[in-house]
Amino acid sequence: MSDRDNNAHPSTEPDSYLNGANSAYLEQQYEQYLSNPNALDLQWRQHFDRLPKKDPHAPAEISEAEIRQQFYRFADSSQNAGSNCNISLAHERQQVRVLQLINAYRFFSHQAASCNPLGNAISANLSELTLAYHQLTKNDLETVFQTGSWVGPVEATLQEILHALQRTYGSSIGFEYMHILETEDKRWLQHRIESVQAHPKVNHATRRWLLQRLTAAEGIERYLHAKYVGQKRFSLEGGESLIPMMSELIERAGSKGVEEIVIGMAHRGRLNMLINILGKTPAALFSEFEGQHTQRHSDGDVKYHQGFSSDMHTSGKNVHLVLAFNPSHLEIVAPMVEGSVRARQDRRNDPHGDTVLPISIHGDSAFAGQGVVMETLSLSQSRGFSTKGTIHIVINNQIGFTTSNVQDTRSTFYCTDIAKMINVPVFHVNGDDPEAVLFVTQLALDYRMAFKKDVIIDLVCYRRQGHNEADEPSATQPMMYKHIRSMPTTRALYAQKLAQEGVIQSGEAEQMIETYRTQLEQGGSVAPHQILDPAFIQQYGLDWRRFKGHKWNVHHDSRYDLAHLRELASQLHQLPQGFTLHPRVEKIRDDRRKMSAGALPIDWGYAETLAYATLLKQNYSIRLCGQDSGRGTFFHRHAVLHNQQNGESYVPLRNLKEVESNFLVIDSLLSEEAVLAFEYGYSATSPDHLVIWEAQFGDFANGAQVVIDQFISSGEAKWGRLCNLVMLLPHGYEGQGAEHSSARLERYLQLCAEHNMQVCIPTTPAQIFHLLRRQMLRPYRKPLVVMSPKSLLRHKLATSSLNELAKGHFQNVIAEVDPLPDEAVTRIVLCSGKVYYELLQQRRTLKLDNVALIRIEQLYPFPRKELEKQLQRYPNAEAFYWCQEEPMNQGAWYSSQHHIRKLLPKPHYLSYAGRPASAAPAVGYPSLHAQQLKDLLRAALGHE
Numbered sequence: 054m055s056d057r058d059n060n061a062h063p064s065t066e067p068d069s070y071l072n073g074a075n076s077a078y079l080e081q082q083y084e085q086y087l088s089n090p091n092a093l094d095l096q097w098r099q100h101f102d103r104l105p106k107k108d109p110h111a112p113a114e115i116s117e118a119e120i121r122q123q124f125y126r127f128a129d130s131s132q133n134a135g136s137n138c139n140i141s142l143a144h145e146r147q148q149v150r151v152l153q154l155i156n157a158y159r160f161f162s163h164q165a166a167s168c169n170p171l172g173n174a175i176s177a178n179l180s181e182l183t184l185a186y187h188q189l190t191k192n193d194l195e196t197v198f199q200t201g202s203w204v205g206p207v208e209a210t211l212q213e214i215l216h217a218l219q220r221t222y223g224s225s226i227g228f229e230y231m232h233i234l235e236t237e238d239k240r241w242l243q244h245r246i247e248s249v250q251a252h253p254k255v256n257h258a259t260r261r262w263l264l265q266r267l268t269a270a271e272g273i274e275r276y277l278h279a280k281y282v283g284q285k286r287f288s289l290e291g292g293e294s295l296i297p298m299m300s301e302l303i304e305r306a307g308s309k310g311v312e313e314i315v316i317g318m319a320h321r322g323r324l325n326m327l328i329n330i331l332g333k334t335p336a337a338l339f340s341e342f343e344g345q346h347t348q349r350h351s352d353g354d355v356k357y358h359q360g361f362s363s364d365m366h367t368s369g370k371n372v373h374l375v376l377a378f379n380p381s382h383l384e385i386v387a388p389m390v391e392g393s394v395r396a397r398q399d400r401r402n403d404p405h406g407d408t409v410l411p412i413s414i415h416g417d418s419a420f421a422g423q424g425v426v427m428e429t430l431s432l433s434q435s436r437g438f439s440t441k442g443t444i445h446i447v448i449n450n451q452i453g454f455t456t457s458n459v460q461d462t463r464s465t466f467y468c469t470d471i472a473k474m475i476n477v478p479v480f481h482v483n484g485d486d487p488e489a490v491l492f493v494t495q496l497a498l499d500y501r502m503a504f505k506k507d508v509i510i511d512l513v514c515y516r517r518q519g520h521n522e523a524d525e526p527s528a529t530q531p532m533m534y535k536h537i538r539s540m541p542t543t544r545a546l547y548a549q550k551l552a553q554e555g556v557i558q559s560g561e562a563e564q565m566i567e568t569y570r571t572q573l574e575q576g577g578s579v580a581p582h583q584i585l586d587p588a589f590i591q592q593y594g595l596d597w598r599r600f601k602g603h604k605w606n607v608h609h610d611s612r613y614d615l616a617h618l619r620e621l622a623s624q625l626h627q628l629p630q631g632f633t634l635h636p637r638v639e640k641i642r643d644d645r646r647k648m649s650a651g652a653l654p655i656d657w658g659y660a661e662t663l664a665y666a667t668l669l670k671q672n673y674s675i676r677l678c679g680q681d682s683g684r685g686t687f688f689h690r691h692a693v694l695h696n697q698q699n700g701e702s703y704v705p706l707r708n709l710k711e712v713e714s715n716f717l718v719i720d721s722l723l724s725e726e727a728v729l730a731f732e733y734g735y736s737a738t739s740p741d742h743l744v745i746w747e748a749q750f751g752d753f754a755n756g757a758q759v760v761i762d763q764f765i766s767s768g769e770a771k772w773g774r775l776c777n778l779v780m781l782l783p784h785g786y787e788g789q790g791a792e793h794s795s796a797r798l799e800r801y802l803q804l805c806a807e808h809n810m811q812v813c814i815p816t817t818p819a820q821i822f823h824l825l826r827r828q829m830l831r832p833y834r835k836p837l838v839v840m841s842p843k844s845l846l847r848h849k850l851a852t853s854s855l856n857e858l859a860k861g862h863f864q865n866v867i868a869e870v871d872p873l874p875d876e877a878v879t880r881i882v883l884c885s886g887k888v889y890y891e892l893l894q895q896r897r898t899l900k901l902d903n904v905a906l907i908r909i910e911q912l913y914p915f916p917r918k919e920l921e922k923q924l925q926r927y928p929n930a931e932a933f934y935w936c937q938e939e940p941m942n943q944g945a946w947y948s949s950q951h952h953i954r955k956l957l958p959k960p961h962y963l964s965y966a967g968r969p970a971s972a973a974p975a976v977g978y979p980s981l982h983a984q985q986l987k988d989l990l991r992a993a994l995g996h997e
Contacts, residue, residue: 144196150187151198151211156231157181158218159243163227163481168513170485170543171451171536182223184215204247221250225489227481227511232473238504242478245496255488257556263297263487264551265565267544269329269579270296272569277324280339289322290517292448293543294484295414298512299330300581301494302412302444303374307367309502311410313397315375317390318414319383321448323359323376331376332363332584336576359772365582372582377734378772380763384423387413388727389764391432392734394440399715400595400739406441406505414446417511418453421463421471425759428727430475433507437678437719438731441505444497445472450516452530472509484514485543517542595740597775600834605808605914607833611826613667615859621666622649625705633697641691654852657842658689660818663858664825665692665706665716668743673829674714675706678732679747679781683720686749686783689846692718725756729780733764736778743829744778751782751796751840752974758800765836766804777834779825784814784840785887786938786975788982795939795974798912801838802948805913810836812913814885816845816867819853820910823863840886850890865916867908868923871897878905878927882966882993883920883953884936885909885945892936895990904994905930912945915952924956933957934964936993938986940971966993 165179180186184193194212205217222228228251230242255263270293278288289295299316306314318326327333341359362375377393379386394411401408413429420426432438447469453462465471469479478500482493490512497508515537516526527534541549548562572579626646628634634642647653655663665675680686683693694703706716721728729746736744748754754761768774784796801812815821821841828837845851870893880903882892889908896904907923909916924930935953937944946965954963967989976982 147189147193147196148198150189151214152201154182154184154187154189155201155203155214155218157187158222159228160231162218162222163229166223166227166481167225168227168481168483168511169451170483170513170540171515171533202243204244217247217250220252221247224251225483225486226251226493229467229469229473229479229481233476233478235476238478238500238506241503242496242500245499249492251489251492253492255491259491260488260551260556263491264544264547264557264562265569266297266300266329266581267293267487267547268562268565268569269581270294270325271542271544272566273325273328273335273573273579276570276573287320287323288518289325289448290542291450291537292322292484292512292514292516294487294490294512294514295322295446295448296325296329297487298446298490298494298510299326299412301491302498303330303365303372303582304367304369305495305498306369306410307372308369309498310370310407311372312370312401313373313375313394313409314412315377315390315394315397315409316412316414317377317379317386319379319386319416319419320381321416321450322414326376327359327361328579330580331361331374332365332578332580332582333361334576334578335573339576363580364585365580366585367582371585378768378774380771382759382763383419384415384425384429385726385730385759385763387415388425388429388432388730389734389737389760391429391438391440391443392731392736393738394734395438395731396735396738396742398440404441406439407502409440410501411440411443412446413443414448417447417449417451417468418462420445420447421465421468422453425726425730427471427474428722428724430472430507431722431724432727432731433475435722437717437721438728442501443507444501445507445509447509447511449511449513451513452516452526452533467511469509469511472507475507477507477509479509479511481511481513484512485546487543487547514543595738597740597834600740600775600832603831603833605811605833605835607831609827609831611823611830611862612860613826613858615856617670618663618667618855618859619649621670621709622663624709625662625666627705627708628694629703631698632694632701632703634694635697637688638691638694648855651855655818655855655858656689656852657818657821657846658685658691660822660853660858661690661825662692662706664822665743666709668826668829669706669709669712669714669716671829672714673741673743674739675716675743675745676719676732676735677717677745677747678719678721678728679745680721680723680749682747683718686747687843687846692716725753726760729754729757729760730764733760733768733776733778737764737768737774737776740775740777740834741829742777743825745781746778747781747841748783748796750793751784752792752794754780754782754796761801762804766801766809769809769835770807775834776836777828779828779837779839781839781841783843785843785845786982786986787844788979789975790977791973791975795943796840797943797974798840798939798945799943799948802913802945805948808835808914810838810913811911812838812840813911814840815863815910816842816886816889816908817851817853817857819857819861820863820867822853822858823861827863842887845887845890848890850893863910864919865909865911866919866923867910868926869905869907873902873905875926876929877903879929880904880932880934880995881907881924881927881930882934882936883907883909884993885912886938888936888938888989891986891990892993896994899994899996901994901996909949912949915949917952917956920953921956924958931961932964932995933961934966934993936966936989938967938989940968940974941965942970943974 161179161181165182184190189211195210197208197210198214199208200206200214228246230239233239270289274288274290303314324338328335328338359378362373364371364373377386377390390411390413394409397409398404398406403409433443449468467481472479480493480497482489484490493510497510500508517537548557551557552559552562569579578584626642644653645659648655648659668675677692682690684691692704692706694705696703704716704718725748732744732746736742765776765778768776782796784798786794805812813824815824824839842851882904884892884906885908889906892906896906905927909920935946935950937946944967946967950963957963968985976985
């Protein structure tokens with residue numbers, strides 16, 4: 054057999070390619086035709102156009118391979134119709150069928166591969182992989198054929214070809230990559246897979262290392278099972294190959310220049326990872342099993358939710374390794390990890406993802422069933438969220454949660470099928486074949502680094518214990534667990550294999566077990582990589598200690614010099630030459646020029662823009678994300694301007710003079726859960742970034758409630774993790790019905806405790822200006838939830854002066870604005886948000902000089918002292934009301950009334966004025982909305 058000459062190219066004329074030696078080129082041209090026919094020469098395109106086409110009314114089962122089959126048959130008949138070749142017609146037809154067989158293995162063999170340690174392949178007798186299907190027989194086995202695009206000899210006997218195909222595609226790995234659209238990716242994968250027939254040589258030292266890693270993976274589980282009987286640990290037993298996989302990923306990533314790896318995973322195998330990969334000491338873990346509390350900075354969490362970080366030495370670079378904290382909500386950690394990685398890449402100025410790598414470890418049922426997986430995959434190549442590829446590992450134990458069958462856990466063929474929507478390879482590998490696991494691990498890491506795309510490893514294994522160690526799986530899966538309990542462990546199987554092949558000596562495997570157990574009992578790190586002393590390593594992260602120990606009312610100065618403010622405003626008004634705006638946008642910018650000159654009062658959108666400009670000037674970078682954040686859902690922001698002549702965009706905030714900080718505004722994909730988790734991850738990694746997520750309407754945050762409950766409100770209490778994320782949630786009752794009125798203020802207030810976050814309802818442009826600036830200027834990092842306005846964006850009373858921006862500050866409580874005599878006030882109405890302006894207009898219309906209106910702009914932490922000071926101004930007040938737009942069982946009433954009542958002079962009582970309790974947030978009929986507003990204003994003001 055001769056080697057292929059890679060420099061040989063067939064003629065580019067269609068009539069010249071129809072022979073076996075040119076089959077690789079033929080396939081390449083046809084691939085191009087399928088993906089982008091206009092890129093081909095006209096002659097080629099016309100030639101392929103004449104091929105038989107797939108019938109649009111044919112059954113869906115007709116595959117691309119069958120269309121290719123038609124192509125080869127057509128090529129076969131076309132070539133032989135006018136052939137002067139010496140090769141016989143019959144042989145040439147057989148040649149084409151051999152090429153079909155090779156491609157059939159590439160397309161379908163993953164279904165027949167021996168991926169499952171529990172038994173047979175999915176489709177062990179797949180007809181497309183048989184000789185008969187391709188009209189070949191045993192009589193052809195000794196015939197020499199061209200191998201086409203096969204990576205190997207140019208020609209070989211059919212017997213040799215079939216052996217190579219079965220060895221490459223029919224062993225312990227099922228390769229899914231022919232669905233990928235990019236030919237370059239497929240050719241790269243084919244070369245890596247076929248050049249070694251998926252069985253690269255593994256030296257004895259590496260094989261011994263694999264056994265040691267499997268021994269560690271099994272050893273910690275058995276030790277914990279014996280020492281802490283009945284305690285939950287969500288063991289990795291049955292999926293121990295994850296540990297050598299992770300060890301190899303870290304080592305290989307370090308050799309390729311990766312300096313940080315961020316890992317997200319649920320609870321299955323987490324303790325094993327902490328001990329055997331990240332270097333957490335067994336002594337520390339054992340103390341947690343024994344109920345000892347060592348963390349003083351938080352309320353703590355169960356041990357299999359805890360995160361960890363360490364710095365380790367690899368043969369390439371020192372690598373900072375982070376295992377993200379995670380609640381029991383399975384896949385929710387995946388987008389959070391992506392946000393953390395993007396922040397680290399931005400901080401390192403690493404736009405190509407060369408130095409920071411995300412790894413997400415999933416469960417099979419969760420990967421198929423959790424919608425946030427799809428949302429996270431959708432983020433992977435988008436401009437504002439890409440981390441240049443994530444390695445996804447699915448611990449596929451073939452049973453959902455506790456007792457489910459595959460038929461109940463998904464509707465797809467594989468649990469990983471969802472990943473094919475983003476055009477990436479999927480590798481299914483038998484967890485009981487450590488050497489196949491090693492090859493797939495190397496292949497996946499190299500693919501990610503080469504193509505900057507996601508890659509999926511489906512680690513097909515099983516779960517030796519129940520869902521937890523107290524669960525009894527055989528009650529519902531008797532046959533499956535009868536088989537599992539008769540099976541040797543992965544370590545035992547591999548030790549037996551190495552002993553039979555003379556790689557290890559008799560008794561050496563047992564000695565590895567004893568050595569590992571001794572290391573555990575000594576209590577020191579058992580991770581394979583050297584764990585570096587933090588005192589001697591580079592500081593990978595930012596120091597959050599400067600933000601701890603401060604109270605929410607710590608002194609700060611959010612003022613900004615008026616002259617400098619006007620200079621920034623002037624820069625914002627400058628546009629490139631010939632940049633044509635939409636007339637409505639031009640009108641807004643003309644108004645803003647007048648606002649800068651003092652001819653018009655400042656509106657909300659402009660005050661917000663100026664806040665961003667001043668922070669950028671003070672070296673704070675800003676990341677603003679939402680489904681229409683560039684323009685603003687309510688046409689108020691216009692941070693991104695669009696040239697009406699050519700569609701080009703321009704971002705004034707990115708073009709300020711002498712500003713090194715970055716402003717990034719992202720119109721996100723239509724996702725709340727994954728995007729908010731991403732932004733949380735980014736903010737929790739970047740304390741000097743102002744990170745803002747804006748809901749299109751405030752109630753759309755409902756779709757991300759898991760992120761709010763498990764991370765934003767409780768991350769500090771559980772894990773001691775600070776976060777500075779800002780959520781802008783448009784809120785206000787304008788008669789738009791139940792779904793576009795309420796941002797569900799009550800839910801955030803119910804989550805407030807221990808000063809875990811801030812909830813504010815600013816009502817003037819100056820307030821949002823100072824609130825956003827305060828968020829960064831204080832040495833205080835807590836999430837900020839803002840009930841942002843809709844109609845107030847253009848309300849004639851909701852305006853501020855430039856001077857208020859320059860010299861003011863955020864007011865937690867805003868006093869009465871009209872010159873009412875303090876002694877004349879007998880009624881005080883407390884409120885927050887838009888209802889204030891309706892109360893104000895109505896009071897002025899009725900000329901009620903005895904009613905004072907006090908706005909509470911920060912509902913949590915509650916500004917007790919400021920409110921008390923305002924209440925003390927009115928010695929003759931006898932009636933005190935809380936007024937809100939929301940129904941009585943919603944809004945701030947139930948969560949805030951106790952704060953207010955403590956401040957009222959006895960025996961006075963706080964009364965309620967608002968909509969009656971309701972199951973829905975708002976009514977749908979405009980007339981009913983108007984009547985309810987009229988009623989609540991009357992009740993608050995006490996005027997019939």
